Each structure stands twice: as structure tokens, then as C-alpha cells.
Amino acid sequence: MTLTSDVLQRPYPSYHKPLEIARAWLRDGTNKSHALELLTGLRSKYTHVLAIGNELVLALLENNYHAEAMTELGRLDRQFQEVDEETRCRWGSLYKREGDHAWKGRDSDLVTAENRFLQAMEEYKRGYALRHGHYPGINQATVLLFLAALARQRKEIARSQDYLRQAEAVADDVLARRGKGKGWPTDFPDDNIWHPATAGEAHLLKRNWSEAASQYAAALRTANVQPFHRQSIGKQARRILEALMLLDVHPEPPFDNPDDFFGPLP
């Protein structure tokens, strides 16, 4: 009996233990294929559990089954109509990752990339609609910027301009909600870093260079900032700058030298 079938055939009081086993196999990297096999079995046994479906998509990606991962993600999307903001953002991030994969891969596939970015944008949009959280909001705006850049690469100028207008409108909406009512939600202890970083990203996307610089600086000088915050913020800013350059926008200081401002990439 294989490792996987042993776990699958044995009854468990709940799905938690076998899911924990699959997660551990996936995370340690040595049993990725076993993890995939186990998660496939668990998904058909516990059809009502979203957490298993999400983990299965990750396992498919980790095992380089990208098309299957997207099919499974679509299945989850149809089955679980009502999910929370975190899940929408997770799904948006997976579609965005696949969009990047198609865009920046060896054989750049702009059509697939656009489709994936559109799916990502839809997930972030639905996540944003739930409570107008800054995280899905800024990601929706950023994906729209990527779509504008991608359309420009395909020489679809009008389409590109339309996406850019949409990106700016969403960025405006996100910024406007920061000071309205209860403001942006605070879910995590380091949201004091993410809030100004999000504002910096929105301004950067709108080419408001000085406001962007001041918000990013505020984020990076908070007391609890860690190296991974700096790397994550810098990486996302660089992606926006790359997209802007594809749109023939040339960054102004300090964003003409991101390594100086955010620190070098690891």
C-alpha cells in the first residue's frame, strides 16, 4: 500500500488530519506528487470543503499542472459562490501568477496572459465589493494596469487607454475610501505598514510621483518594518514601473532608481 492510499483508505474523524499531512508533504517539497495524489482523493471525498480545493490548486501548480490548476480553480469558483475576501484575493493572486507566467514565459502568450489577468481582475473586483478592503482594491487596479500594458504590446491602443482609465478610477476609489467612514480595514498587526504602502502603490499607478514617494517612505520607516516588507513592497513597485514603461511612461525620481529607494532585490 502506498503512502497516499494508506491515508486515503483509513477513516478519519474529520478532514483536518489528512489535509495537514498533504500540506506538510507539499511544503517540505519532497513529496509533492504524493501530496497531489492525496489532495485529489480528499477533494472527491470532502467535496464540501473549500480549504482542500484551494490546497489542490496549489499542489497542481507545484507539480507544474498549470492548465489543470486553472480548471480546478474555475470549478471551485463555480461551486463556492459565496467566499470571503481572503479567498477571492488568493484566487486573484493565482490567476495573476498564471498571467505573469504566460506573459513573461519563454514563449510569451499574450492572449492567455490577458485571459488570466481578466480572471484575476474579476476575483479582486468581487473581493473588493465585499467590504471595499484596500488589498483587493489595489490589486484590481494593478491588474488593470498590467492589462493596459499588455494591450499596448498588442498594439491595441484604444483598449490600452481604456484599461488605464479603469486602473486609475479604481486607484482613486481605493484612495478615497482610506479617509471615509471607518477607513481601510485593519486585520493584521502590520497593517500600519501595508496601509501607506497601498497608498504609495495607488499614487505610483497614477504617476503622482511625489505623493507615492512620501507614502512609500512612511511605510518603510515604521518601527515594525521587516526585510520581507521592504522586499515585497519593492517588488510590487518594480512591476508597476515596468508596466508604466511599456506604456511609454518614464518614472521620475526617486523611482528612476528603485534599488536606491527600496533597496536592491535579493
Next chain:
Amino acid sequence: MRASIGAFALFRRAAAGGRLEYLAQWNEGWHAFHFVGGHKRDEESFRDCCVREVSEELGLVEGCGFHVAPERRSHLRYIHWSERAQNATAYTIELFDAELLSPAAVCVDSDANNRWLTGSDIHAGCCRDGRAVSATMLRILSLAGITPDDFDIAFRLPPGVSALTPSANTNCPLVLWTVAAHRHLRQALAEAVGRREPDAFINTMTDLTYRLRRLFPEARAIAVQDQYTGFRRREDEFILLVEIDDDHRPGRHVVKLAAPERLAAELAAWESCRPYGLRHDLVFMILERGNADGPLAGLVYGDAQQFLGDVPVVYLESAFLDAVLHGSPSPSAVADTIVQLYERIGHLLYRQSFVDDPADANFVLNVPRLEESFPVWSQPGSEPARARQDVNVWARPEAGCFRDPVDYLEYVCQYVPWLGDIPPGGGPPFTHPPQWQADAVTAKDLTPRMLHGCGHGDLHGRNVLVAIVRGRARWPAVFDYEHMSPANLLAWDFVKMEVELKVRAYAALFARKRADAFIRAVQDFEIELARQTEACHDGKPWPEVADRAPSHERLRTLLLTLRRQAALHLGFDAAAATARPPRDWLDEYYFALMAYGVHAGRFPSLGRSNLLAAYVSAGVACARFLWTREDHLAAGRPVSPEDQS
């Protein structure tokens, strides 16, 4: 407690008109006819006992004169008062199908001590010549799920009766329907009138009027004041509050009008648990045959005398929800009513109980309608399946906070033999064998010791009436005894009441929230309720209900009042009567809450928010039950440390 173990032979034959008859023999000790059979000796099996008794009593030889089926038909356990021993007795009985071979049948018929009884004889408790039939025959047949089928199947109105009106026959009592009763009947028949039969309302009213006259032929007048429909109205069943003006039994009564076989089954169920000598009671509405002769036209729940006069009478559920949501009637008085209710039922019924211990070799998990409940939650596209999925998405998944109750019960059923449902055509339920025995995990690791015995079996807020006096709920009165049995799961009486009340309270308290927020609000409430219950279980005083507390607090303390009663009756009182440790009650309670939440998926009347709340409640109970067990079970190790050594 005295124990009686025996086996009986079920000889049946088809008589004229296709009716079944049952072979009985005159018992000199009881002065009544009873099945052929008797006490089991220590060294013999139940079947051997049955064969020996038939041979001795009928003077026949097995194989030539009769056959006894190789497998039992039913294994029954119940507690009842033994008239002969003058003691409460725990009965263990096995019933075997048996067949007379043709020459022997003539010999049996020629002996006047043997008699083939009809279903009517058994129900009536006497033969047509007046000789008695033991009530135990009906009890055994009912517990075995066999309904004697040869009484009149349906009560039919004679031709022309549909034209009968209250004033048409001056020898009959005048029957008056109040506006409320009229309106409630019309509401109950809305679908029938709209879809099938435009005259359903007038025909039903005429039919009910006729039946009421049969129940109270001596009355001068009968006022129908209200109709009670419970959670699910049955097409052919009507429960009415009537006020009678006559010399014999004046006052208010609750009456049930239904098909005779349903009424007979309820009467038998009531008799199977009715405390010996009980004639009048304030909490139990004593059940009586409505009419002395002919097929049963109705049942009368007597002694609703506390509702005499113009006292408003409402369901306990209405009083409870109004107390929670609006603070009126007084929440503390509703709590008192709950205490009175359970103290009385506990005093009269729950003491007749026994422990079903999963450590016993013959243990079979017996939870009502488990087989029917499982698929409801997994059927794609069904409302319960959607609710289950949503709860799994939104509920916090940490240990002690939520575990999927269907997953867990299905897991239990893979290790433990469990009792299925009664098949659609009748007959004994099938016992599903365990499918997995490879691990060290045993039944006692998975299920708690549970108390079975005399219980109501369907106790909820719409089977209990209360009066509202000066803004306070008073005088609880219970009716509807259809599910009474000496082998009921006692915790069911508490968890059914709790779940049916709280899911409706949650729907009102957390209204206007989206599904995610609703699920989390209910889960938070349930976890806090569990924490407080566990603290009280560990010795902290149970909280009192404060009239001026906020609505959430009123709900919490009222539910804790109910749980306190469970602690008393399933815990301390049961410990005195059985060998079960008093602290076992909480495990049993969580297990029963989990099972009831799963059971509730079968009810189409539950709205989406009720379903969500019921599933969250079951899931939190499951998580609390599993909290200290889960790691061991998931690792395939027994739960108790001594079993691991």
C-alpha cells in the same frame, strides 16, 4: 432493578379479507392471552428458548409441527412496570418468526387455550367474547415496528354527512368554530384548496365537526378555539383546542383527529410509558380514547384544566422567543416553566432508564433516523448541502470551534454497528455492521454511554402549551405522545427542545446579516455557550435568568437553564439510578446535539438561516466532543490512556 429475559414466537396467518391474525395462548398467571414464549434459561440461546417454549406450550415437535426462523426478527429492550412482580422491570426480549406445519395447525386450533387474535383484539386489549388480551402483546408489536393491520384502515363519513351542519341535527352537540380556529384551519388547508380540491375547507370542517360530535356525544356544545400544527402539518391530522360544555368532562381539551391506525399507535406509545397509576397530571395531558366503541375517531388529551377560562394559551416556543427578543413574557418565568416541565417529565419518565454502553459487546448505535439524515446533507444542489458547504467555508475551523458533524458521524458508523431506519413497508430496522476494524479504535472511543428509557421522543416548543398570566408564562402542558417509547434516547428530549428553540432565536437575533456574518455570529454564541456549560459542569454555579438582561444574554441563560435540567436528569439523577458516572452527561449531550443537528436537515420547514444555525450548533457540539479525542482517533489510537498500554 428486576430483569426479565425471554423469547416469543410470532405465528401469523392470513384470515378472511386478507387480515392478519396472531397466535396467542391463555396465560393463567396473567389472566390474559399472550404470545407463545417465556423466560430464557441461562444456558440456552434466545432461539433455543423460543423453540423449547413452543414445544412445551403447544405440545409440538420442531421440524414436524412447527418451524422457528433461524434468525431473530427483533431484539427489544425496554423498562416497564411488572404487574405480577409489582416492580419496575428491565425487559430484554427477542421475537422470532414462526410457522405451524399443517397437521399441527389443526391441533392448535382445537385447543380453546389457543386463539388467533385480530389487530383490533390486540388494540382493544380484549377479544370479542370479552376475554383479556395482554397489553404486552401490543407493546412488543409496536416496539418491533409491526403494526397490526386489520383494523378499519380509515374512518369514512357515511353518505350524506357532508351536508351535516351544526344546526341540522338538534340531538347533536352544537359545534362552534372561533374566528382564530377558522382562520388557522384555512391557512393549514391553503395548498389543498389552491392546488387540488376547492371544497377542501368546507369538507374538512364538516368532517372535523362530525368527528368532534363522536368524541363528545353528550356535550351540549363544543367550541373549537384553535388549531395546533407543530412544525410539519400532516394532511390527515388535526390537533385542536376545544372547550366542551357537558356534565361529564367540561372544560378545555386538546384533541387529535387522525387516521385510526395513527391514533392507535399513539395510544399504544403512551401506554408503553405511562407511569403506573397516573390518572391526572398537570404537565402531562392524560391521553384517552376519544370514543369507546368503533374505530378510533380521535384522542383526547385531558386535564388541560389549567387553561380554563379566558387565559391566553400559547406554544412554549412563542413564549420563549418573545421572552428572548422582547423581554415579555418574563424570561425568568419562562425559565421556571422549563424547570417545571423537565422536573415533572424527569420524575415520571426518565427514572425508568438504562445505560447503553458502547463497551458492551452487543452495542448498536441507535440514533433516530440516522440513515435517512446522512444523504440529505450530501445531495448536490439541495438546500442542506449548500448550508453545509457554506458553514464549512465560513466557520472558524480550529479544534474546539467546528468539526463537520456529518463527516464525524459517518466516520463513527464505519467502526460501530448502527441501527438503520424502519423500512418503508414496516418491519424491523436493519443493523449496519461496522466496515472497518483494523485499528485499535473501539466504539467506546467514538460514542458516549447513553441513557435510554421512557422518554417523550418528540419534545419541542410546539408540543408544549403554556398559559400567559400577568405577563408570565405558567403551567406547561405536554401533548403528542406518538414517539413515546420505553427505549428512547433520553438526551433527545433536551437537545430537540434546545435546537428547535435556538435556531429560531438566532434567525431573529442575527437577522439582516450576510451568510458569513450570520454563521460566525452563531458560532461565537455557540462556543461561548459551550464554555459556560463546561464551566458549570466543572462546578461553577449555573447562572440565573435576569429579566432586564440584553436579549443575547436572555437567550444564553435560558439555554443554560435547559442544559442545567439535562445535567440534573441525565447526570445526577441517572447516576443514582444507573451505574453511569454523573459527569458523563455532557459528552452524551454534545453527541446528541451533533446527531440532532444532522437529523434536522430532513425538515423541509427549516429555512436557510435555521439550517445554517442547526449545522453550526451540531458542528460546535462535534468539535467540543472531539476536542480531547481527535488527535488519538486521527492517529488510530484508542482514546483512553489505559487502553494504549
